[in-house]
Amino acid sequence: MAAAKSCGLNGSSTSMPCIMPKFWLSRSRIGRPFSRRSVAWRKRPRAWRRSGSGDGDHTCSVLGQKGTGCTKGPSPSSTKEPGRPHQSLDSTGLRAGTRRQQMGSTGQGWGGSQDGKTGTRIQCVGIGGAGSNSVHRISEQQIDGLECIAVNTDCMHLAFVDANAKLLIGRGITRGYGARGCVETGRSCAEEAVDVLSEYIGKGVDIVFLSVGLGGGTGTGAAPVVARIARKNGAKVLAIATLPFSVESTRRERAKEGLLHLNREADTVVVLDNDHLLEVAGDLPIDAAFSLIDNLIASVVRNIAEATMDRGLVPIDLDSVTRMISSGGYGALAFGEGHRKAPVSAVKAALRSTLAAGRWEGADGAIVHVSGGWDLTHEEVHAIRDYLMANLKDAPNVVLGANVDPSLGNIIRVTSILVGVNSTVDVPPDTVASQIDHAFTTGELSSRDPMSITRDA
Numbered sequence: 532m533a534a535a536k537s538c539g540l541n542g543s544s545t546s547m548p549c550i551m552p553k554f555w556l557s558r559s560r561i562g563r564p565f566s567r568r569s570v571a572w573r574k575r576p577r578a579w580r581r582s583g584s585g586d587g588d589h590t591c592s593v594l595g596q597k598g599t600g601c602t603k604g605p606s607p608s609s610t611k612e613p614g615r616p617h618q619s620l621d622s623t624g625l626r627a628g629t630r631r632q633q634m635g636s637t638g639q640g641w642g643g644s645q646d647g648k649t650g651t652r653i654q655c656v657g658i659g660g661a662g663s664n665s666v667h668r669i670s671e672q673q674i675d676g677l678e679c680i681a682v683n684t685d686c687m688h689l690a691f692v693d694a695n696a697k698l699l700i701g702r703g704i705t706r707g708y709g710a711r712g713c714v715e716t717g718r719s720c721a722e723e724a725v726d727v728l729s730e731y732i733g734k735g736v737d738i739v740f741l742s743v744g745l746g747g748g749t750g751t752g753a754a755p756v757v758a759r760i761a762r763k764n765g766a767k768v769l770a771i772a773t774l775p776f777s778v779e780s781t782r783r784e785r786a787k788e789g790l791l792h793l794n795r796e797a798d799t800v801v802v803l804d805n806d807h808l809l810e811v812a813g814d815l816p817i818d819a820a821f822s823l824i825d826n827l828i829a830s831v832v833r834n835i836a837e838a839t840m841d842r843g844l845v846p847i848d849l850d851s852v853t854r855m856i857s858s859g860g861y862g863a864l865a866f867g868e869g870h871r872k873a874p875v876s877a878v879k880a881a882l883r884s885t886l887a888a889g890r891w892e893g894a895d896g897a898i899v900h901v902s903g904g905w906d907l908t909h910e911e912v913h914a915i916r917d918y919l920m921a922n923l924k925d926a927p928n929v930v931l932g933a934n935v936d937p938s939l940g941n942i943i944r945v946t947s948i949l950v951g952v953n954s955t956v957d958v959p960p961d962t963v964a965s966q967i968d969h970a971f972t973t974g975e976l977s978s979r980d981p982m983s984i985t986r987d988a
């Protein structure tokens with residue numbers, strides 16, 4: 532049922548194999564593989580549509596890139612959220628922008644873009660339903676030089692995601708219906724798609740931000756494989772992994788094991804816990820709460836990416852960021868705001884914020900980004916840095932960037948990625964993954980390749 536085709540990227544002569552089901556190649560359907568009005572769409576329950584699920588068998592299809600003749604993602608105006616209605620999030624100050632992203636055609640790798648000024652290349656890769664949702668939001672923000680890639684086994688969900696490249700993996704295994712919670716299936720789909728994934732992800736790239744919601748099949752199984760590929764291609768990988776709510780008990784246990792695997796493959800893993808989300812957004816509808824966390828991820832990626840690409844009042848040195856990411860271990864996100872008359876209040880709020888609570892004390896480094904109104908001063912920015920230097924571990928490594936955002940007025944906003952944090956989620960001692968981890972620690976196992984580990988999904 533598959534037809535092979537060559538796609539020009541960004542109008543360049545570069546070509547990539549593009550394998551799509553035949554009906555997508557029919558003229559009338561190109562550009563809209565799944566109409567919201569289709570019978571299949573209407574029959575799907577809403578929860579399924581949000582991030583999808585599926586089951587079943589292994590292949591990879593490139594769904595398309597912007598500016599190609601292949602299947603395109605929807606415009607932000609037509610679908611603000613992939614598979615869910617747009618949520619207004621004014622109160623968080625983290626609303627996504629609406630500019631369309633223009634990919635540069637620099638002849639780099641698969642045709643992805645590169646920051647013209649510094650030559651820095653940064654990718655944001657979302658795996659599975661939750662990861663693709665984050666990428667959709669980041670893509671909406673139109674950050675020059677940032678390439679957004681969505682990877683999923685769920686064809687329907689991918690069709691509604693806005694990204695520079697959308698990679699459908701394991702079509703022969705799942706028939707495009709997702710991994711249906713089976714981690715082994717997710718992993719097999721990624722293993723089978725290694726060639727295409729390594730063509731697209733991490734090649735000639737400095738930093739890969741990898742976003743994944745752990746607990747399902749695709750994200751949990753495929754993310755460690757994607758992280759391994761990106762690192763093999765020479766990129767530093769910072770994974771941002773979301774743990775499911777405690778009420779999703781089976782998924783949560785699966786997620787904790789997945790986290791250990793991911794931690795072995797990525798350079799640093801920032802863990803966000805949906806349970807913490809309940810504390811700040813317990814009264815919000817679940818979609819809005821997810822949007823909140825997706826927006827936070829989008830905001831952090833945007834700030835760090837832009838500052839690293841030498842934009843803003845105080846740019847962030849790329850080498851310092853990559854060094855910090857490669858120091859390994861777990862990380863935490865911190866986000867806070869304060870009045871500019873008391874700039875330190877913003878960083879205090881960030882460290883107190885629920886997502887970082889209790890996790891930052893032992894941090895041995897922080898990538899910090901400060902935004903403020905037109906009259907943001909260096910003095911205010913440095914007050915924030917000094918506070919961190921004095922309150923993190925002895926001689927912490929603090930990398931600072933800042934930019935001006937006129938809409939903030941008298942507000943100072945701090946977003947930070949803390950690295951080398953002490954604690955992370957407790958992994959039950961009787962899980963297979965932790966036994967394996969123990970074996971690594973004691974030297975019983977020398978290979979750190981989690982792909983050789985087989986276990987029941």
Ligand SMILES: Nc1nc2c(ncn2[C@@H]2O[C@H](COP(=O)(O)OP(=O)(O)OP(=O)(O)O)[C@@H](O)[C@H]2O)c(=O)[nH]1
Pocket residue numbers: 581582583584585658659660661662664684685709710711712713717744745746747748749750751773774775776779782805821822824825
């Ligand atoms: N932040 C965020 N988390 C989500 C979202 N949707 C689901 N999640 C969480 O992420 C976990 C994994 O869900 P998905 O990403 O949909 O799973 P998947 O990786 O696509 O796996 P399969 O559907 O089984 O192939 C869920 O248990 C939820 O806790 C979302 O839109 N945003």
Ligand SMILES: [Mg+2]
Pocket residue numbers: 582583584585659660685709710747749
């Ligand atoms: Mg899914």
